[in-house]
Amino acid sequence: MTAISTDSTVGQLVVQRPSRSRVFQRLGIDFCCGGKKRLLDACRDKGLDTDEVVQALAADEAISGQGGVDVAGMGLSQLCDHIEQTHHAYLHTELPRVGAMAKKVAAVHGANHPWTVELASVFAGFSAELDTHMVKEERVLFPWIRTLEKSGRCDEGHCSGSIANPIRMMEHEHDNAGRAMERMRELSHGYTPPPGACNTFIAMLDGLARIESDMHQHVHKENNILFPKAALREESTA
Numbered sequence: 001m002t003a004i005s006t007d008s009t010v011g012q013l014v015v016q017r018p019s020r021s022r023v024f025q026r027l028g029i030d031f032c033c034g035g036k037k038r039l040l041d042a043c044r045d046k047g048l049d050t051d052e053v054v055q056a057l058a059a060d061e062a063i064s065g066q067g068g069v070d071v072a073g074m075g076l077s078q079l080c081d082h083i084e085q086t087h088h089a090y091l092h093t094e095l096p097r098v099g100a101m102a103k104k105v106a107a108v109h110g111a112n113h114p115w116t117v118e119l120a121s122v123f124a125g126f127s128a129e130l131d132t133h134m135v136k137e138e139r140v141l142f143p144w145i146r147t148l149e150k151s152g153r154c155d156e157g158h159c160s161g162s163i164a165n166p167i168r169m170m171e172h173e174h175d176n177a178g179r180a181m182e183r184m185r186e187l188s189h190g191y192t193p194p195p196g197a198c199n200t201f202i203a204m205l206d207g208l209a210r211i212e213s214d215m216h217q218h219v220h221k222e223n224n225i226l227f228p229k230a231a232l233r234e235e236s237t238a
């Protein structure tokens with residue numbers, strides 16, 4: 001069993017063992033945008049007992065084994081491909097589907113459940129921002145990272161200055177998406193359908209909950225694995 005240091009950041013702990021993300025998710029500890037926090041500080045901020053959290057992580061380790069895709073062991077280009085083929089592909093399908101349901105639910109149930117109107121509007125903003133965000137990654141940042149891996153430098157049109165600049169912008173946009181998801185979770189009382197909710201209402205909340213959980217993995221892989229590795233590659237060839 002791997003020793004768990006409370007001085008490690010939450011992001012590092014998930015990089016070492018991806019299944020830990022499930023424990024953090026259950027306890028409400030943010031491991032993607034908040035991944036740079038030490039476990040000790042993340043527990044304190046959430047009012048959680050550090051020893052109990054370490055025990056929960058150890059218990060998960062005992063039952064889950066390694067499992068999952070070894071993203072930490074992937075090369076830079078492979079990781080970009082993996083993110084595009086899994087998380088981006090998923091969002092390209094799910095954002096319009098869930099957005100259409102959120103609109104419909106707000107139109108039909110907005111009078112009885114006014115929060116659905118704000119939810120649809122927050123989702124529309126979240127979805128539009130995420131669409132442009134993914135275009136920036138797919139057309140600019142990821143091609144830049146792939147070239148860096150291949151030749152150690154990037155002289156193409158999309159590369160100007162340090163890669164730290166677009167990375168900072170992407171991290172900022174991840175934070176915005178994180179705030180929108182927090183608001184949607186709050187408005188929907190943790191994606192709980194009200195009594196008597198119709199199937200579209202239930203499916204919309206289920207879709208939102210899945211998007212949130214997928215986004216946690218997606219942002220974690222970018223913020224805590226891909227971006228630091230790409231920055232290091234640039235530094236080592238500077």
Ligand SMILES: [Fe+2]
Pocket residue numbers: 083087088134137218222
């Ligand atoms: Fe992405």
Ligand SMILES: [Fe+2]
Pocket residue numbers: 133137170174219222
């Ligand atoms: Fe991203």
